[in-house]
Amino acid sequence: MIDTIVWIVTNIVMAPWNLVRALTQPGAWLDWSNGESLVRFIYYGGSIEFFFVVFTAFLVFTAVGLWWTGLLWGAVRVLESFANGVGRVAAWAGLLMVLQQIVIVFAQRVFASAQLGFGFGTTFSFDVSWWSEELRLYNALVVVLCCAYTFVQRGHVRVDLLYTPASYRTKKVIDMAGALFFMMPMGVVIWLYGWFFMWRHLVTPKVSASDQLDLMMRKASILRWNVETVSFSPNGFNGYFLFKVLLVIFAAMVLLQAVAVFYRAYLEWREGPAAEGRYLDLDTADAAASGH
Template sequence: MTFLLKVSRLIDRVTGAIGALVGWAVLAMILIGAYNALVRYLDAQQVLDTRLSSNAFIELQWYLFSVVFLLGAGYALKQGAHVRVDLLYNRLGPRARAWIDIVGTVVFLIPFAVFVFWESLPAIENSWAVREVSPDPGGLPRYPIKAVIPIAIVLLVVQALSELIKRVATVTGANDLADGDDPSGTDGHAAAAPEEAAASEEAGTR
């Protein structure tokens, strides 16, 4: 189990690096979006004699959003940022939460990701075969951005395996001997902080 936990930490570091790159993509998307809004206003007001806006910049903003959404999925899973609708999850103990994550990962997440990967391949292969481009004048090629789909799914599954390793370690108790990771994504210091604050407050009242 110690070896698997080391593999999990390596995967987490790679996912963290990808998350940092995605953060820069978010910044680029915001800047290009601001540029598109500004030049469309200038073009509408006919401030300049030349037209500044183009379909290429508009589609580039869409493509960056796709990159953020797809490549950021694994990072969001690592950070526990995906939306949870289970009202009982946060009220359960670490091992109970770990079991829920194990079942969810094995029964739902990985099978769904594999299904999407398999079903997306024909469309992606066809897009690359014909070198698909945007139907809009001055638009960008479509086939490169479609290639991000299977790459993102592979990264998501790899991170899911990392999370699965950590949850199994929590259930078996191996995590306590390693680094004490909490399946909720918080460490032991964060969990102990409220208790320490309460103890300090009680001492102050005395």
């Protein structure tokens, strides 16, 4: 137990140094034309060091915010605005998916065409089966990029057998606990495994979450870009690596939304019912009428 505490404290203390070292030596991990730099970027993106840099930044920001609540309200507004902005744009992927499906049906059943092309000037043309499989990407975009947005809009289904009858302050404590002990750990786990899962489909030789830095550095000389372009059918969609990228984006957006949920719940708990829904940007007509 003591060893674990010492390990955590040591990593927190070292986090500022690791951050400064990374920022002052960007060429060591951002020069992707160099195999060693790319290896460092891959390794540290899912490393303990990176986790504690983010965790320490969260602790420091929260500590300052406990003294100056305006900072936390600012963070809530920025994070929720980001989630709303991304979600409102990504939601249009649902309409594109429907329109594209209609075009595919007409192309196959009415015009008996094997190819579909879209574009102005330069035509983006693929087999109909490619466009059919690509519809899955629209589904993924909506799920990944609209998850945090739906959370801000309070659109997720809540199992509230205990939540509904609870008092106002108890609800806020539940929200804080849910963000800290469920959303954040889930986001971290998805990030750690999704990060290396993504890179396994972008470079060769394949990397693993269990690889140590020295082992990965030995692979640097033979590391090459090898973006996955395998399709599930002949002439089918060949951009499935995008789903791996979206998985990492999903983890990042869940983590950011968890921070927003925690800060909002804390501020509403601290300032009372008068603060509930403050600065909340909802899409519903009722919310607009109430001034939120």
